[in-house]
Amino acid sequence: MKNKIILIVIQVVLVLAAAGGTWWFTRPDAPEPVPAEGEEAADAANKPLAKPEYISISPSFVVNLQDTRPMRFLMVEVELMSRQTGAKDTIExxxxxxxxxxxxxxxxxxxxxxxxxxxxxxxxxxxxxxVNDLLESEGQERLVDAVYFTKFVVQ
Structure with missing residues (x-):
């Protein structure tokens, strides 16, 4: 009689273990935990950036500098950099x-x-x-991530 009770208890434990294992492996995925503010910034920093697109503004800018004697000139060649698709068309x-x-x-x-x-x-x-302020005033988004001076001459 005692052996029979032990066998029944073992069978019940095995059935419960099988049911628990089935539930564990077939349950719906738990929602992802909401990251803290610092974690979001770290995740954003780890994502690869989109390929930059460079937009050359030509011709070069040649202007008189203010308040100088003798008169001085500034010549600047400008390249705009954007990581947003379609930025070149909008900027042009x-x-x-x-x-x-x-x-x-x-x-x-x-x-x-x-x-x-x-x-x-x-x-x-x-x-x-x-540049970004001008684009915003025209109802566009801020497209320029950086401005590079490829030539900068003061004479």
Whole structure:
């Protein structure tokens, strides 16, 4: 009689283990945990960036610098970089306005405001902001991720 009870208990345990295993491996996937704010930034930093697209603005900008004696000139060749698809077509559509805005920005500079590398980096950022502001004013999204000066001559 005692052996019979032990066999029944073992059979019940095996049936429960089989049912539990079946449930475990066939259950629906649990929802992914919501990452904390810092984890989202880390995940975004680990994602590969889209391939950059470079848009050359030609001709070069040649402007007079403000407040200089003798008169000085600035010549700048500009490349815009975007990682968004279709940016080149949109930028080319608004190119006359972009050229005008950059021309006004460059002609407002003085010898002192572009004399150091740090000053030129500030001008690069101001150029990107100028282009993006113009695009936003036309109902477009901010497409320019960076502005590069491929030639920068003060004479």
């Amino acid at each position: 559509e608004y190119l006359p306005g972009i050229q005008h805005g950059l021309n006004m920005l460059f002609s407002a500079q003085t010898q002192e405001t572009i004399s150091t590398a740090e000053d030129r980096e500030k001008l690069q950022q101001a150029s990107a902001d100028k």
